[in-house]
Amino acid sequence: MSNIAEMVYLDYAASTPADPRVVDVMTPLFGAGGDFANPSSGHTAGRRSSAHVERAAGQLAELLGCKEEQLVWTSGATESDNLAIVGAARYRADRGRHLITMPTEHKAVADVFHVLEKRGFEVSWLRPDDTGVLDPANLEAAIRPDTQLVSIMQVNNETGVIQDIEALGALCRERDVLFHVDAAQSVGKLPLALASLPVDLLSTTAHKVYGPKGIGALYIADRPGCHVEPLIYGGGQQGGRRPGTLAVPLIAGFGEAARIARCEMQENHEHLRSLRERLWSGIRDLDGIVRNGSDSHSFPGILNVSIEDVEGESLLLALEPLCVATGSACNSTSQEPSSVLRALGRSDLLAQSAIRFSFGRPTTSAEVDLAVARYREAVARLRDIAPGRAA
Amino acid sequence: MSNIAEMVYLDYAASTPADPRVVDVMTPLFGAGGDFANPSSGHTAGRRSSAHVERAAGQLAELLGCKEEQLVWTSGATESDNLAIVGAARYRADRGRHLITMPTEHKAVADVFHVLEKRGFEVSWLRPDDTGVLDPANLEAAIRPDTQLVSIMQVNNETGVIQDIEALGALCRERDVLFHVDAAQSVGKLPLALASLPVDLLSTTAHKVYGPKGIGALYIADRPGCHVEPLIYGGGQQGGRRPGTLAVPLIAGFGEAARIARCEMQENHEHLRSLRERLWSGIRDLDGIVRNGSDSHSFPGILNVSIEDVEGESLLLALEPLCVATGSACNSTSQEPSSVLRALGRSDLLAQSAIRFSFGRPTTSAEVDLAVARYREAVARLRDIAPGRAA
Amino acid sequence: MTADPYGKRVRELFARPDHAGDLEKPSARVQIDDQGVRIALAVQCDGDIIDRLRFRVWGCPHALAAAEAVCREFEGRPVSALQAFSANEIMQTLPVPREKLGRILILEDAVRSLGQGARVSPDAGEDTD
Amino acid sequence: MTADPYGKRVRELFARPDHAGDLEKPSARVQIDDQGVRIALAVQCDGDIIDRLRFRVWGCPHALAAAEAVCREFEGRPVSALQAFSANEIMQTLPVPREKLGRILILEDAVRSLGQGARVSPDAGEDTD
Ligand SMILES: Cc1ncc(COP(=O)(O)O)c(C=O)c1O
Numbered sequence A, B: 001m002s003n004i005a006e007m008v009y010l011d012y013a014a015s016t017p018a019d020p021r022v023v024d025v026m027t028p029l030f031g032a033g034g035d036f037a038n039p040s041s042g043h044t045a046g047r048r049s050s051a052h053v054e055r056a057a058g059q060l061a062e063l064l065g066c067k068e069e070q071l072v073w074t075s076g077a078t079e080s081d082n083l084a085i086v087g088a089a090r091y092r093a094d095r096g097r098h099l100i101t102m103p104t105e106h107k108a109v110a111d112v113f114h115v116l117e118k119r120g121f122e123v124s125w126l127r128p129d130d131t132g133v134l135d136p137a138n139l140e141a142a143i144r145p146d147t148q149l150v151s152i153m154q155v156n157n158e159t160g161v162i163q164d165i166e167a168l169g170a171l172c173r174e175r176d177v178l179f180h181v182d183a184a185q186s187v188g189k190l191p192l193a194l195a196s197l198p199v200d201l202l203s204t205t206a207h208k209v210y211g212p213k214g215i216g217a218l219y220i221a222d223r224p225g226c227h228v229e230p231l232i233y234g235g236g237q238q239g240g241r242r243p244g245t246l247a248v249p250l251i252a253g254f255g256e257a258a259r260i261a262r263c264e265m266q267e268n269h270e271h272l273r274s275l276r277e278r279l280w281s282g283i284r285d286l287d288g289i290v291r292n293g294s295d296s297h298s299f300p301g302i303l304n305v306s307i308e309d310v311e312g313e314s315l316l317l318a319l320e321p322l323c324v325a326t327g328s329a330c331n332s333t334s335q336e337p338s339s340v341l342r343a344l345g346r347s348d349l350l351a352q353s354a355i356r357f358s359f360g361r362p363t364t365s366a367e368v369d370l371a372v373a374r375y376r377e378a379v380a381r382l383r384d385i386a387p388g389r390a391a
Numbered sequence C, D: 001m002t003a004d005p006y007g008k009r010v011r012e013l014f015a016r017p018d019h020a021g022d023l024e025k026p027s028a029r030v031q032i033d034d035q036g037v038r039i040a041l042a043v044q045c046d047g048d049i050i051d052r053l054r055f056r057v058w059g060c061p062h063a064l065a066a067a068e069a070v071c072r073e074f075e076g077r078p079v080s081a082l083q084a085f086s087a088n089e090i091m092q093t094l095p096v097p098r099e100k101l102g103r104i105l106i107l108e109d110a111v112r113s114l115g116q117g118a119r120v121s122p123d124a125g126e127d128t129d
């Protein structure tokens, strides 16, 4: 965020700014003179509004490699995750009450499973190896005849670790188990071709991919048995799967963000890779530094590092004006060490010192250089202030 | 919508354009350079974002006459209604399984009760009189010891009829029954002072009051026993009552819309009253015309009329370029006569001919005059084409 | 998502129902009231040829448009053609959405009855059905 | 909604921990490691008066700031004042959020022990606790 002089924003995994082209698409749709009508209205104004929704559905479907009718608009990935997991669990409750997920999932998934555990479902929590990756053999061993749903994210929001959703999904498909993927951090960043992937439900959100906050989508494959019960009821919008007046400008913005992401994916990916390389080379020689998460199986927009003998909260403050994260954004006010990093085998102390740097399209090498300098300086200063461990 | 030359938009009850001042507040918050960060992030950028949310909460709280902490942001009134009704029903399930509402409620309320009926709750559907008004004595008679929740809207979206929520709420409070009000059509249009009203839960949405689509709020009184179970789970945002990244620009826009509505409420109300008077005087002499809903207890932004011997769908098409509604927007594509009008005792045929004209801040007298001319002409033309009733 | 429920053709027919009206001395006349639609047709023949065809409809835009389309199509053709009229054809050409087939079948009934009436009693003005 | 977890004063103390460090010949010294915080204090007295006070902290910004605040406040005051130091006071003046009271109580322990140590053995450098 070179544009806010006093800050260096390196928290693109928490949220991205809307692309200027996205803002341009949205702005005229809000007010009078724009196509602000309710897209459910049958009149001319309503139909004009509705056309924007259709265009956006086409753009998102193209990015995901799926059909437009397979998409349901939601308010974001949190709602998509809930709709997918609770909706499918309710729909398939007769099939069995066993579910599978991982402790490294985002709270929007993990907390839903915790609630389902209280409601009589049994959940297997599969641990990754110490680089954060899940061995498909572990999933294979965990699937039971009464397993109805597996939920595993594609890109981890804290570490950037990528799971092999194709292999994991294939195992689910073989056993007729529904497979849900939280792709909040990967849509628009990694190529996806849902038509040929063994994925049944996939959650996404616009604000992680240079679209607006407050809009997301859930992909629902049109296979027999793949269906979700709605979370909310009301007007018949979206075939009743998710009623409520459609937020046309946001949907149009998401569509445009999807279009841009598709066109520029390769280029962005290389940009991010070079930034991460630059940051890591600048700090990897520090004493006691540890990289969290696989290097080879990870999305290059995220670099997560822990460091020995430095307290995390003070480190975060000493890093200002860098805007970076400790755990995920939604945990950032809690003091608990990240459950993701604990699942990777980090000690509480080491997990607590973790800093997630995440890069975006607007990030420059100069910003990364500043981050390197600031990190080294902060670590040195805090170590200097700390007393020796042995009293 | 004088600005789209070929249409005359008279469907402000379905959705309103965002006020230009609202658009001005939102636009800079979307993109880079604006305060786009995730407001849950602890860093400087996150806190700047969060300040916009706090300001907006203050603005909405001021409009509603409540405290900021009593507001939960949602994606709109549909979600607010669901959260209030399902959330409270779940939370108070031990207290009893009897609920009370009306058949004239919006689908976002009525459909939720239909689902709860299937899940073992018993629902009493109270009928209004033939002007659409509910006699509080009917509510009093319906409340039972096992009643846990009453839900009655303030302004009806099809007819504009206003219920006496103060009297109805007082009855609920006496018997310790939760009282939910769907105020999607009234917030910002009628004065509200929740601090001194016997209302426990109140739903609202921004896009009916010149704010953006995709954002709403639920007011939850802080009284013992007044609590809702969340509909979705995830990050700890909003104290866990409604997680998901807050849509800062939309929230800021809603706040600004609330501020404007509060300042200009009186003036708008008079404007709407004169427009409705003008329209009604222009058509009331037509043969077989019937006004749907009370004249004295109604919000002046809506005029709903039926007319004998004219088919509704053809009337709607013949009225183009007027953008008006038959039932509510979300019913407009279905052919069923409005359940609201049937509850007022209208025959199917008469209900089916109903047109809802609804006015907004931008509506001009010239637009109303055009509506008068167009309506008279369409009625005459269609009656002319129709064969006599007796063959 | 709402597509325009009326195609271009339906809109044009609805806007210009040139054949709406009555005939003073029809060769045959029919009126049916069913399925939420009321249709009256009147025909005036010149020998075996349809000279003038008029309709009246109380019903949805598709019913109106279909009736106008029928009148436009059959003027100048032999009366016998009326009996070959098929709802299916008009469902596709206008087009009319599937859920309104019932109404178009009423029109089909009316058109065929009219054909029948015009043949059986060439100068009668009686209603069929 | 996130308010700034650090007040202006905490930010200033954290940014300028002028009293961080050690003393070569302290009158007393103390180090405590508990509750997710590690605090070392050293004092050098001139008779009954605190001449120099130094700290080292491994811990959150509030703990760091509180330690710096203590050092700033007590230099130039009688050693006996250390024993009257109260966590409550600093909780309010910085301010420190309630959930961090535990850490500030560790600081209180350390400050009081330091006061004790400085009185009992005016020229000793032993650790207390
Ligand atoms: C992996 C993952 N899932 C879900 C979410 C929730 O997304 P949203 O804030 O759009 O509800 C996020 C981001 O917050 C995320 O990173």
Ligand SMILES: Cc1ncc(COP(=O)(O)O)c(C=O)c1O
Residues within 6 Å of the ligand: A243, A244, A245, A246, B013, B014, B075, B076, B077, B078, B079, B081, B106, B108, B153, B155, B156, B157, B182, B183, B184, B185, B205, B206, B207, B216, B329
């Ligand atoms: C009375 C009423 N309740 C609820 C709603 C639903 O609101 P939203 O579209 O914001 O979900 C509407 C409008 O559609 C309404 O008029």
